[in-house]
Amino acid sequence: MTGRYAAGRAAAARASALIPRGVSSAMRADQRPVALHVTRAQGSRMWDVDGHEYVDYVLGFGAAFLGHAPPAVVAAVAEQARHGFAPGAQHAAEAAVAELVVACVPSAEMVAPMTTGSEAVHAAVRLARATTGRRPIVKFAGHYHGWLDPVFVGVPGSPAIEAPQLGGAPGTAGAAGDGSVVLCPFNDAAALEQALAGGTEPVAGVLMEPVPCNFGTFAPDAGYLERARELCDAAGAVLIFDEVITGFRMALGGAQERFGVTPDLTVLSKGIASGMPVAALAGREAVMRVAAGAMSIVGTYNGTPVPLAAARATLTELVRRAPELYPAVDAFSARLAGELRDLAGAHGAPLVVEQIGPVLQLLWAPRTPVRSYADASQHDRAAVARLAELLLDEGVNALARGLWFVSPEHGEEDLARTVAAVDRALGRLGAERGAAARGAPGGAVA
Ligand SMILES: Cc1ncc(COP(=O)(O)O)c(C=O)c1O
Structure with a gap:
C-alpha cells in the first residue's frame, strides 16, 4: 500500500480481519480515511504508524484531560506497577482516591471505584431502583450513558432509534418498550414534569448529562437544572448526573460545581485517571449506603492499584493546579472557538462552534440556538x-462527530x-461542496 496512510491502512487491514470493524470500540471506526493506528501520545500531540504528528483534540475520547501521559501520573503508575496489578485485596489508594473525589465533587459523600463509565451508570440505575423500590428511569434524547442495556436508547447507533425519540416526545418508552426507561427532551422542564407525573409507575431516577456533550454539545438553560432538582425532590426520584465527560473538566467539581446544582448520585470516569480505566460512582451517603445493603457493587478490576495510582496522581495534580488550570483552559478553549468561528465567517461556511469550558462542538448548519438534541440533529453530519x-x-x-476536547497542554503552537x-x-471543503453543487443543479449544499 502507498500514500500518506500506507502503514495505517496495512495495520487497519490486519485488524479488520480479526477484530469486528477492526477496532476495539465501534466509535473509533468512524474515523476517515482510516482509523488511526498510533505509536505514541504525549501532551497535546500524538504520532501515527506512518510517522505523522497530530495536534490531538480527541484526547482518548476525553479521557486524557490533563493531556497524554502527564509525567506525575506516569511516575505513579510505574512505581505502582512494580508492586503488583491485582491483589484482590484492599490497598491505601482506594480510600485516598475516595477522599480526593469527596473533596472535589459537591455531591460526593461516599465513592465506589469501578472501571468504566458504562458500568458505573449501570450501578447508578440499580442503586436508584434499590433506593426507591421503583423501576422507571427517565433519560434524555441524545444523552449517551454507555452502551449497556437498558439506557442505550435514544442515541444514534442504539437499537430501535425512532424519529419521535429524536425529538424526545415526553414520556416515550425507550427501546426496552416496557416502560423501564422513559425518554424526555432536555431543556424542557414541563416535559420532565410530565414524565415524572404522567406514567403508570412512579419514577426511580432521572439520569442526565448535566451538560449534554454527546451528539450536539449545548448548555442547560438557566434554571433548568435547578428545576430538575426540585422536580426530583417532589417526586421522590433519585437525580443522577452522568459526569463521565463533564467531571473534573467543566470545573474541579464538574458541571455540578459550574452550574451550582447538586445531584444525589454522580457518575465519573474520563478525566479521573488520565486515560487509565477508572470510573467512580459517588453520591449522598444515604443513597450510597444502599450499596452496602440491598444491593452490591462487584467487579474483579474495581479499584485495582495501577489505575488507582493514576487516579490518585491525576486528582492530586488537578487539586494542586485548579486555581490557574481551569480559568486557563477555559480561556484557551474560548480563543480556539473564536478562531474557528472567524475562519468559518471568512470562508462563508455555516459552521457553528459551541463551547462550554474545554469542550467544543462543531455543527454544520444546525437549527440555532442549539438548545436540544432535535436542534443539533438538524446539522449536516457529513x-x-x-x-x-x-x-x-x-x-x-478530531472526532468525526465534531466533538473537540481541549487540555491544559494545548498551547500557542x-x-x-x-x-x-x-x-x-x-x-478544500468549500471547493468540494461548490463543485458538488455545480455538478448537481438544485442540490442542497450548504
Ligand atoms: C456521558 C457518558 N456516559 C457514559 C459513558 C460510557 O463510558 P465508558 O465508555 O467508559 O463505558 C460515556 C462514554 O463516552 C459518556 O460520554
Whole structure:
C-alpha cells in the first residue's frame, strides 16, 4: 500500500480481519480515511504508524484531560506497577482516591471505584431502583450513558432509534418498550414534569448529562437544572448526573460545581485517571449506603492499584493546579472557538462552534440556538465528518462527530497549527461542496 496512510491502512487491514470493524470500540471506526493506528501520545500531540504528528483534540475520547501521559501520573503508575496489578485485596489508594473525589465533587459523600463509565451508570440505575423500590428511569434524547442495556436508547447507533425519540416526545418508552426507561427532551422542564407525573409507575431516577456533550454539545438553560432538582425532590426520584465527560473538566467539581446544582448520585470516569480505566460512582451517603445493603457493587478490576495510582496522581495534580488550570483552559478553549468561528465567517461556511469550558462542538448548519438534541440533529453530519478527514491530512486529529476536547497542554503552537489547518481544510471543503453543487443543479449544499 502507498500514500500518506500506507502503514495505517496495512495495520487497519490486519485488524479488520480479526477484530469486528477492526477496532476495539465501534466509535473509533468512524474515523476517515482510516482509523488511526498510533505509536505514541504525549501532551497535546500524538504520532501515527506512518510517522505523522497530530495536534490531538480527541484526547482518548476525553479521557486524557490533563493531556497524554502527564509525567506525575506516569511516575505513579510505574512505581505502582512494580508492586503488583491485582491483589484482590484492599490497598491505601482506594480510600485516598475516595477522599480526593469527596473533596472535589459537591455531591460526593461516599465513592465506589469501578472501571468504566458504562458500568458505573449501570450501578447508578440499580442503586436508584434499590433506593426507591421503583423501576422507571427517565433519560434524555441524545444523552449517551454507555452502551449497556437498558439506557442505550435514544442515541444514534442504539437499537430501535425512532424519529419521535429524536425529538424526545415526553414520556416515550425507550427501546426496552416496557416502560423501564422513559425518554424526555432536555431543556424542557414541563416535559420532565410530565414524565415524572404522567406514567403508570412512579419514577426511580432521572439520569442526565448535566451538560449534554454527546451528539450536539449545548448548555442547560438557566434554571433548568435547578428545576430538575426540585422536580426530583417532589417526586421522590433519585437525580443522577452522568459526569463521565463533564467531571473534573467543566470545573474541579464538574458541571455540578459550574452550574451550582447538586445531584444525589454522580457518575465519573474520563478525566479521573488520565486515560487509565477508572470510573467512580459517588453520591449522598444515604443513597450510597444502599450499596452496602440491598444491593452490591462487584467487579474483579474495581479499584485495582495501577489505575488507582493514576487516579490518585491525576486528582492530586488537578487539586494542586485548579486555581490557574481551569480559568486557563477555559480561556484557551474560548480563543480556539473564536478562531474557528472567524475562519468559518471568512470562508462563508455555516459552521457553528459551541463551547462550554474545554469542550467544543462543531455543527454544520444546525437549527440555532442549539438548545436540544432535535436542534443539533438538524446539522449536516457529513460536512463535519469530512472536515475532520481533511484536518487529519493537515495534522489535526478530531472526532468525526465534531466533538473537540481541549487540555491544559494545548498551547500557542497548537493553536497556530490548528488555525492554519482549519483554514486550509475549510478551503478544500468549500471547493468540494461548490463543485458538488455545480455538478448537481438544485442540490442542497450548504
Ligand atoms: C456521558 C457518558 N456516559 C457514559 C459513558 C460510557 O463510558 P465508558 O465508555 O467508559 O463505558 C460515556 C462514554 O463516552 C459518556 O460520554
